[in-house]
Amino acid sequence: MSTLAPPRPEAAQPDKSPPAEVKRWVPSSRWAWALGVVVLWIGIWALTKGNDTLALAGRERTGVQDALAEFRDKVIASRGDNPLIQLTYEIGSGFTSLVDWLQRMVSVENFPRPVPEIGWLGVTAVAVWIGLAVAGWRIALLIAASFVSFGVFGYWSDAVDLLIVTFVAVAVSVLVGMPLAVLMGTGNRAVNAVMTTFLDVFQTIPTFVFLAPIALFFGIGASGAVVATLLYALPPIIRVAGHGIRTVSATTIEATDSAGQTRWQRLAKVQLPMARRTIVVGLNQTTLAALSMATIAAFVDGPGLGQPVLDYLKTVNVGGAFVPGVLIVVIAVMLDRTTTAASEYGERAARGGVDLKRRRIVLAAAAVPVLVCLYMSRTYPWAAEFGDSTWGPRLADAVNDFFGWFTDNFRDLTQGFKDLTSAVLLNPLESLLAESPWWLAAGALLLLAFVLGGLRALVPTLLCVAGLLYFGLWHDAMITLNMTLVGTVLVMVLALVFGVWMARSPKLDLVMRPLLDAGQTIPPFVYLIPVLALFGITRFTAIVAGVVYAAPVAIKLVADGVKAVSPTTLEATRSTGSTTWQEIIKVQLPMARASLVLAANQGLLYVLAMAVIGGLVGAGGLGYDVVLGFARSEEWGFGAAAGISIVLLGIMVDRIARAAAQKTSR
Amino acid sequence: MTIMSERQEESTADSAEYALSVRNLWKIFGPRADKIIGTPEADLPRAELKRQTGCVAGVKDVSFDVAPGEVFVVMGLSGSGKSTLVRCLTRLIEPTAGTVQMDGVDVTNASDAELRDLRRKRVSMVFQHFGLLPHRQVIDNVAYGLEIRGIGKKERRAKAAEIVSLVGLDGFEHSYPDQLSGGMQQRVGLARALAGDPDILLFDEPFSALDPLIRRDMQNEVIRLHRELGKTMVFITHDLQEALKLGDRILIMRDGEIVQIGAPDEVVGAPADDYVRDFVSEVPRSHVLTLKWVMRDPRPDDSMDGPVMSCDTIVRQAAKAVLASEHPVRVVDRDERVIGIVDDDAILRVVVAEEDHA
């Protein structure tokens, strides 16, 4: 419609910015400089390639790595006398006994009973009843179906164990996190800035890296799993709930202050209730973070569904891993839907949209069959324990058959994709990063950081580069960095294509968004399974899994960023007669560039996390080193050095991307 | 608390007869603000002060008194410091210097507990953007002040229901704020302020966010409530019509300073400077000025047969009688002494000048 209108000067006037910005964007000197640095790098690399790469030969270990190993031995030796370590062990064993007790109640035999105190029927009935009480009958049905599927596929105990670890960790996270959120939401600006920086850094650490040090101080098994999980689950609730409390309307606070309330009344009656919805979002994120960590905690013998996944992945039995993997997804969906629905339901109930009297009657009536189920599950063996089911193995076989058929028929396709990406992106970049002498790669990274992000990027990069060199895994770090960068490039391709498409087509948005939301709830571990089937034990599996894992976040960020471009600007562009393509390239993308950089940043961190987990399936680099540290006790120091290097790498890319984003949005 | 207020009353006997008494109040925003008062920098114009020290003077050396039952209006352009001033009265913004006394109680030196007590019982405020609690029903919003005083649910709800019907919201007790129109939300704000039965009500541009018709309704509502309850009110506005309609006296502010304090007819009849004159130039003078402002001194040859009118009669109300009478009107003061004469010319001068203007 507006394309028909002749270009009206006054319509274009307030939107002079796009052309101006485009001009700044295209020849932007920053990117030209960056290109220059890369060209220079390649030039020197061609002459010096292969020298001073700091690759460690076979069993060779640096002094720092040996020192780390010694440190561990010391910690283990001082369990008897060091009060700090005694304390952490105390805490750990407290969690172990709690989880143990819960397990004996609902998931494993409680000696001398051959079955748990409460059998599957009772547990399911209670869970369904809780779902009915907090979120309504739809959620109750979802919970019933989920719990039954645990048993039907033969993973009742593992699934319930995973839930136990998740719930214990979430409970503690909320207990610890809410006071901190209040502090962040009500504290002054300095408190807020310190906590934000701390959380930022904390959240760049991939799940996998948590495990070794936690296990050292808190022990392996349930204790390590719970502690790692609760630490990982803590930041979302602090950050999101703190934000919610902080953004409560200032007028309302002032109005209620003027009525003479105490600080405590302000918190309890105004700030917390008004931030309630945001706090629930935080709780939801914390729960899902806990689930993904609890899954990976299988590496330190944490109980739950992660263990069968891990076992099958080690033997490359994709069908076997697929079944527990699907159940993890089932749990993720169940928890996500339940927390979200409970919040909506609570809101409705608080506003009188629910007939409370009827609800009470329904719940009381529903309690009768629940009690019957509880009784039966303590009396009849069939209601206490799921019989052996053939569904799990049958599904596993079917999946294996399918992937067998698929790879037989489409090997050329997957192989071709792999070879092409390797030839065009992976190999050249890896050669450049890892085959450069360390001083060349380090210098180039520093220069790039400075060019892209200024001093704010240079300083952290300098510290991280120094740290990487200190811990002696430079070569492996460059290999991991390469995988991360290539993965991020692929993520950004997907994000740009689908993000722009979604922003321009509301229909596609309607279809994709729930899928992406669901994709974001799935723990990263699970993504490895199908990708492994396609690409086998190679670094490529980790990269593709990382891309799949990172894509939902990145696509959503790009879509939202492009959608946020003001319609008047677009209209003005259209009125000058630009094509769709010009509209995207010259207006939408440049104006959404802050979102693009943010998407790239998230992509980097997600792919890095996956590249590390991918150590398990042939990713090489730092991920492999960490896995080695887990597998062999004498390699602990080596694994720990790799873990620290991953953190440094994460902080480095995050800081560079953030500084670049800040410069870009200015 | 009581002991303290007694002591205060003794020491400041003169201010106790006022509901509110403000002396040399300053609020300077910015670093090291307290160091500025008393130095020559304090006398700088606002922009200059900001340039030299980075501080903004929100309120500069303001003093005034409000009598019990008076409606005191504070007026000024945006940024003149009205909101800052009214917030300093209950220390929602901490004043930099000066004193505020309410019924003889020194607000500026009250402890946290005393201040809370004061806010709970003596003074309430109505806000431009309402500031209601979205998660509470109307009745519980109104009862909020009682709730935080620790009054039981039944009692406070009964009291709140009374107030809800006083402001004309019968039937909406159990609605949520977002289900009400802006005007109704502000009625809730008004009810909330009234619920604690305070002596003083503060209003910060309470009707600016409402459309003109609703605004007029709400102004009438305030006038009605003032007549029924007789509370002292400090009313902030940037709307001169509103100020003239509601105010017993008007304080006009500019850049944090007082420009003029006076009754509506004083402000219109004798503007203190061009700023005020500009402000009041659009006002229909015959609606505001009283005979006092248009009369001339009596002369010996004046006819003594005309009707007698009080000097506080508004010109517009007197016009018909003056023009109808054959003899000039004699204007008398409260003691029935004749202090001036108003003839047709005097009336026409005001009315015609207005029409010229329009």
Ligand SMILES: Nc1ncnc2c1ncn2[C@@H]1O[C@H](COP(=O)(O)OP(=O)(O)OP(=O)(O)O)[C@@H](O)[C@H]1O
């Ligand atoms: N917290 C603050 N920090 C710094 N300066 C402030 C602060 N609050 C107000 N000011 C400044 O004090 C001056 C007076 O502001 P105030 O809000 O009192 O004006 P106002 O008369 O209420 O205006 P309006 O009609 O727009 O509400 C303004 O220049 C404002 O910028």
Ligand SMILES: [Mg+2]
């Ligand atoms: Mg204001």
